[in-house]
Amino acid sequence: xxxxxxxxxxxxxxxxxxxxxxxxxxxxxxxxxxxxxxxxxxxxxxxxxxxxxxxxxxxxxxxxxxxxxxxxxxxxxxxxxxxxxxxxxxxxxxxxxxxxxxxxxxxxxxxxxxxxxxxxxxxxxxxxxxxxxxxxxxxxxxxxxxxxxxxxxxxxxxxxxxxxxxxxxxxxxxxxxxxxxxxxxxxxxxxxxxxxxxxxxxxxxxxxxxxxxxxxxxxxxxxxxxxxxxxxxxxxxxxxxxxxxxxxxxxxxxxxxxxxxxxxxxxxxxxxxxxxxxxxxxxxxxxxxxxxxxxxxxxxxxxxxxxxxxxxxxxxxxxxxxxxxxxxxxxxxxxxxxxxxxxxxxxxxxxxxxxxxxxxxxxxxxxxxxxxxxxxxxxxxxxxxxxxxxxxxxxx
Amino acid sequence: xxxxxxxxxxxxxxxxxxxxxxxxxxxxxxxxxxxxxxxxxxxxxxxxxxxxxxxxxxxxxxxxxxxxxxxxxxxxxxxxxxxxxxxxxxxxxxxxxxxxxxxxxxxxxxxxxxxxxxxxxxxxxxxxxxxxxxxxxxxxxxxxxxxxxxxxxxxxxxxxxxxxxxxxxxxxxxxxxxxxxxxxxxxxxxxxxxxxxxxxxxxxxxxxxxxxxxxxxxxxxxxxxxxxxxxxxxxxxxxxxxxxxxxxxxxxxxxxxxxxxxxxxxxxxxxxxxxxxxxxxxxxxxxxxxxxxxxxxxxxxxxxxxxxxxxxxxxxxxxxxxxxxxxx
Numbered sequence: 001x002x003x004x005x006x007x008x009x010x011x012x013x014x015x016x017x018x019x020x021x022x023x024x025x026x027x028x029x030x031x032x033x034x035x036x037x038x039x040x041x042x043x044x045x046x047x048x049x050x051x052x053x054x055x056x057x058x059x060x061x062x063x064x065x066x067x068x069x070x071x072x073x074x075x076x077x078x079x080x081x082x083x084x085x086x087x088x089x090x091x092x093x094x095x096x097x098x099x100x101x102x103x104x105x106x107x108x109x110x111x112x113x114x115x116x117x118x119x120x121x122x123x124x125x126x127x128x129x130x131x132x133x134x135x136x137x138x139x140x141x142x143x144x145x146x147x148x149x150x151x152x153x154x155x156x157x158x159x160x161x162x163x164x165x166x167x168x169x170x171x172x173x174x175x176x177x178x179x180x181x182x183x184x185x186x187x188x189x190x191x192x193x194x195x196x197x198x199x200x201x202x203x204x205x206x207x208x209x210x211x212x213x214x215x216x217x218x219x220x221x222x223x224x225x226x227x228x229x230x231x232x233x234x235x236x237x238x239x240x241x242x243x244x245x246x247x248x249x250x251x252x253x254x255x256x257x258x259x260x261x262x263x264x265x266x267x268x269x270x271x272x273x274x275x276x277x278x279x280x281x282x283x284x285x286x287x288x289x290x291x292x293x294x295x296x297x298x299x300x301x302x303x304x305x306x307x308x309x310x311x312x313x314x315x316x317x318x319x320x321x322x323x324x325x326x327x328x329x330x331x332x333x334x335x336x337x338x339x340x341x342x343x344x345x346x347x348x349x350x351x352x353x354x355x356x357x358x359x360x361x362x363x364x365x366x367x368x369x370x371x372x373x374x375x376x377x378x379x380x381x382x383x384x385x386x387x388x389x390x391x392x393x394x395x396x
Numbered sequence: 397x398x399x400x401x402x403x404x405x406x407x408x409x410x411x412x413x414x415x416x417x418x419x420x421x422x423x424x425x426x427x428x429x430x431x432x433x434x435x436x437x438x439x440x441x442x443x444x445x446x447x448x449x450x451x452x453x454x455x456x457x458x459x460x461x462x463x464x465x466x467x468x469x470x471x472x473x474x475x476x477x478x479x480x481x482x483x484x485x486x487x488x489x490x491x492x493x494x495x496x497x498x499x500x501x502x503x504x505x506x507x508x509x510x511x512x513x514x515x516x517x518x519x520x521x522x523x524x525x526x527x528x529x530x531x532x533x534x535x536x537x538x539x540x541x542x543x544x545x546x547x548x549x550x551x552x553x554x555x556x557x558x559x560x561x562x563x564x565x566x567x568x569x570x571x572x573x574x575x576x577x578x579x580x581x582x583x584x585x586x587x588x589x590x591x592x593x594x595x596x597x598x599x600x601x602x603x604x605x606x607x608x609x610x611x612x613x614x615x616x617x618x619x620x621x622x623x624x625x626x627x628x629x630x631x632x633x634x635x636x637x638x639x640x641x642x643x644x645x646x647x648x649x650x651x652x653x654x655x656x657x658x659x660x661x662x663x664x665x666x667x668x669x670x671x672x673x674x675x676x677x678x679x680x681x682x683x684x685x686x687x688x689x690x691x692x693x694x695x696x697x698x699x700x701x702x703x704x705x706x707x708x709x710x711x712x713x714x715x716x717x718x719x720x721x722x723x724x
Contacts, residue, residue: 012511235495239512240484395461
């Protein structure tokens, strides 16, 4: 293998690459647009905080007390009352047709039971087709009942039985019904680092990695394959530029582009989603460079084994999907099956997400992420070795 | 200086390219088959053959872009493809398909080539100005190749291929699809370079270009069909050509091409140009005989005589399966 003999040649390849990039409006749009659009999409759309669930309330009681209860439900922001049908059947039909996701039924004797302290029963029917939504509704209802029970307890210390009951109403839509008893033992869960459990806080650091993965791999892969497709590859390889010089020159501009994308995502994340920056942004930048290098060398490998831009895109996507699924971006890493975790460990994105979340959310330092950096470095070296072996300055 | 003398001088001249039993297969296709030839310093060496004859494959092997399946090649004393990296700086290569960057301007393409061929800043500046002037690219230096005509593109490609002053140039069908005037200018440039001592290997399928080469190699299906100066190649068909003027010409042509002695008949204006089969002993006799046959069939024959062969005849003979032995 010819070493890098001339940095002038490396730089001339890099400069040429940048010139071409600047003239390619679509690609430049890709560089800036992808991070912005993805961040907005993921930040707002992939929001696991369940809010404003469409709710139908069937209030058989029609009292001040029942009115107060439904107001409180709405105040949790989990429920948004969009309909007030008169009968249970009508409400169930709405649920079936998908007009609402939840039905709250207040029985006729609610007010009486409430005042007598005998335990008032309220049914909540949930379309459990979306488990995340069902769990959230249940949690929110539980929370509200807890508050209620505690308040009632103060008045009915002597009664010893639960004040508010939710009956077992089994329909095909219901989640497991809740039977709320007076709690004698309670676990208190304290959320650290993201007390409000806002998804963007969790998603943005990982999204940084996802965006870099998609753009970096694809751009390097395409930059060489494009030359092959347009015919300039034959001109390029008939010049004295060595393989290493060519590969280095192709990679350098994209390191810069990767850093620009990081700035875009971090700045957007900070202002739009109030993502905390607990650690040092310089540390994040250093980790990112290792991560960018890993992706760029993978792009080189892809470009060495493909002949057309179409093939290169296909192969890149072949790598994106496991990256997104198995890196801990989509699903919590610890709850994945063991083989999936092993596979996940081989992906640079997994390690980057760990380090980025650590630095941004928990304020860890580089020293605490040497393992992740080492893993990304190893990946880079292997991919570079592979690229150097596969990349030929020949046409056959 | 006579052509024969030139040939003799070339025999003792330095060999710039030596090809020995070179072959290259793509699957079952033998693109280049057991080919041997030498190219001498300072000559414009032509490479003539129909499409798919293996011209590009041979050039690519000589530049080190394709691995040979068999045989060996030495270019400027360096063995290919092993020493390809050392060869690069000394040769220029103009690909068959335009291979410069369409999204960089003429000047930027030249700059990139000069940089990558290792010219330092001052040498680069000087050389690019020189090349722009030499190839008349001044008014187009800020344009992108995408908007240039075929002729200008080829001129730019040649400018880029020579920006590092190579001693050997490989040109793969440089003038394909270019108008005659641009082709003429292009060839003027080639001879100017040759005059400066640059060896040029050029492939073409234009006869008028092939005839201008110092020496010529004809290839067919990857094999060497003929090798020599254009004059030698044409001379090998002496006494094989008959020209006839007869009316009506189209029917006469049809009649003549069915005759046993005729290998190939071509109409050129009102002349019928005939290539006789190799076994025919004498073209004067054949002309007389064919004229008689036509008269017997009630054609009005105005002329029937032996004529000079041209390069197209050599090419046709080759296509028809003959082996051409260039006379020394």
